[in-house]
Amino acid sequence: MIYQNHFIHILRKNVNQINLSFVRYAKPFKKKWMFSSHHSSHSNELALEYFDFAYPLIFHRHWPSIRLALLSLPKPVALINPYSLSNKNVREKLIEQGAVDMLRFDNTTLREDFNLIREKIGKNDEEYGIKKLLEQKENRRLLGTSDLVDEQQDDIDEEIDEDDDMNTFNQPNPVKTLDEIYKQALEQQVQSVIKGNVVSIVDDDKERDYQKIPPSWHVYTFPRSNMSRFEPSKTDESGLLDYYCMDGACVLPIVALDVQPFHSVLDLCSAPGGKALNIFHMCPYIHLTCNDIDNSRSKRLTDVFNQMIPKDTLTKYIRFVKGDGCLFGQNEPASFDRVLVDVPCTSDRHSLTTAFNIFSKKRIQERVDLPAYQQKLLESAIRACKPGGIVVYSTCTLAPIQNEGVVERAIENLALSSSSSNKKHRKYKHNDPITCEIISTQSLEKHYAYFFEFHSKIRYGSLVLPHISNNFGPLYFCKIRRIS
Numbered sequence: 058m059i060y061q062n063h064f065i066h067i068l069r070k071n072v073n074q075i076n077l078s079f080v081r082y083a084k085p086f087k088k089k090w091m092f093s094s095h096h097s098s099h100s101n102e103l104a105l106e107y108f109d110f111a112y113p114l115i116f117h118r119h120w121p122s123i124r125l126a127l128l129s130l131p132k133p134v135a136l137i138n139p140y141s142l143s144n145k146n147v148r149e150k151l152i153e154q155g156a157v158d159m160l161r162f163d164n165t166t167l168r169e170d171f172n173l174i175r176e177k178i179g180k181n182d183e184e185y186g187i188k189k190l191l192e193q194k195e196n197r198r199l200l201g202t203s204d205l206v207d208e209q210q211d212d213i214d215e216e217i218d219e220d221d222d223m224n225t226f227n228q229p230n231p232v233k234t235l236d237e238i239y240k241q242a243l244e245q246q247v248q249s250v251i252k253g254n255v256v257s258i259v260d261d262d263k264e265r266d267y268q269k270i271p272p273s274w275h276v277y278t279f280p281r282s283n284m285s286r287f288e289p290s291k292t293d294e295s296g297l298l299d300y301y302c303m304d305g306a307c308v309l310p311i312v313a314l315d316v317q318p319f320h321s322v323l324d325l326c327s328a329p330g331g332k333a334l335n336i337f338h339m340c341p342y343i344h345l346t347c348n349d350i351d352n353s354r355s356k357r358l359t360d361v362f363n364q365m366i367p368k369d370t371l372t373k374y375i376r377f378v379k380g381d382g383c384l385f386g387q388n389e390p391a392s393f394d395r396v397l398v399d400v401p402c403t404s405d406r407h408s409l410t411t412a413f414n415i416f417s418k419k420r421i422q423e424r425v426d427l428p429a430y431q432q433k434l435l436e437s438a439i440r441a442c443k444p445g446g447i448v449v450y451s452t453c454t455l456a457p458i459q460n461e462g463v464v465e466r467a468i469e470n471l472a473l474s475s476s477s478s479n480k481k482h483r484k485y486k487h488n489d490p491i492t493c494e495i496i497s498t499q500s501l502e503k504h505y506a507y508f509f510e511f512h513s514k515i516r517y518g519s520l521v522l523p524h525i526s527n528n529f530g531p532l533y534f535c536k537i538r539r540i541s
């Protein structure tokens with residue numbers, strides 16, 4: 058019931074024009090569908106127009122495959138409810154159906170081969186020859202993985218494969234049109250989203266054993282290229298659901314958060330609660346605070362938890378708060394060991410399938426203000442975190458300005474506050490100087506490379522690119538440590 062109801066069927070007339078005749082209703086616990094065969098929503102089309110304008114400049118030849126995936130059915134994963142009485146039977150049934158536990162998947166050889174290829178095509182390896190790239194392309198084909206690896210390959214592919222369909226997708230217009238000029242301006246903007254050298258990055262998770270997964274946390278999915286769907290979730294005798302379906306990429310920020318027993322954890326923008334459930338299943342011996350500003354979404358959040366967690370556990374370990382996350386770190390002392398801040402964003406996949414999305418003309422100002430709002434939420438999350446604690450920032454957009462751009466500006470702004478000479482230029486009022494560093498998520502990417510397509514040109518954090526063979530994401534996340 059939960060996830061399958063989310064899926065929309067999209068009729069595409071041709072590659073540039075879509076007819077979004079289904080409109081998704083985002084409430085996971087209500088069977089609501091709006092079907093309109095006559096009206097394709099204008100804001101859906103605006104979203105696609107914007108993506109077609111901005112994203113080829115960032116993702117180059119990969120944009121057509123990302124676009125295809127965004128316009129296709131997303132792939133679900135099932136988060137098993139360890140409190141459900143049918144927990145064991147359900148897991149056995151899913152395995153019989155061919156599903157695998159994404160957190161315990163151990164096809165070591167496949168993963169090692171894949172990682173080897175990725176390493177070889179390392180971002181900065183300029184001396185790589187065409188022959189080797191072709192070999193690797195063939196390896197990737199044999200591994201059944203896509204070729205979303207490195208832009209460096211693009212130039213070479215263009216030299217050697219002029220008839221490649223992908224290259225003809227955005228054929229340059231020989232005459233420099235006004236569009237071209239706008240595109241160049243936008244490209245400059247995209248390139249200047251981050252400075253790239255103001256935040257330090259450490260690789261502390263390099264040696265982390267990602268195979269060590271707590272026994273309460275199981276996430277099932279079907280293997281690559283397997284488009285099977287999960288049956289609707291059922292309730293057991295005590296009224297608890299046996300699993301919760303969601304986008305598989307949602308698991309990654311939680312892996313990055315690395316919650317440990319007895320931690321005090323804050324989920325600043327929590328509703329409807331998919332990631333908060335993962336946090337709690339990752340480590341049930343914590344004190345979890347779930348906050349959201351929106352009344353109806355907060356109600357959904359508590360509904361989700363009531364259907365997944367027994368009442369006594371809920372009251373003992375979980376606190377629900379309804380408040381403005383921007384104020385969290387200002388009014389309370391920094392008290393959390395871990396903070397997840399999964400901010401509102403342009404929700405790229407969602408915007409292509411919902412009627413009144415943030416690309417609507419009436420919401421232009423909201424969209425323009427979004428990165429500043431996200432920055433405010435991230436700064437607040439960092440302020441709420443204890444020194445030495447971890448903050449994970451996440452979004453479900455591909456836009457660099459809402460991802461790395463926000464991370465860099467927030468960390469820079471918090472550091473600026475330490476300098477008294479800069480105090481008058483500070484955007485938000487807070488008392489103490491705050492310094493942060495970013496913890497690289499490269500090792501996490503390597504471990505989960507079989508399931509996800511990661512964008513290789515990310516400086517801070519990781520970005521999951523939607524791909525038709527395992528249609529998860531988009532999802533960006535960045536792991537930040539508060540130092541002082």
Ligand SMILES: C[S@@+](CC[C@H](N)C(=O)[O-])C[C@H]1O[C@@H](n2cnc3c(N)ncnc32)[C@H](O)[C@@H]1O
Pocket residue numbers: 307325326327328329330331332333348349350351354380381382383399400401402
């Ligand atoms: C991307 S959704 C969060 C999804 C959620 N983390 C999950 O996994 O189910 C963003 C949420 O931020 C909430 N939000 C927006 N502004 C907020 C604010 N100032 N303070 C707290 N929550 C806010 C929205 O109501 C929305 O529920």
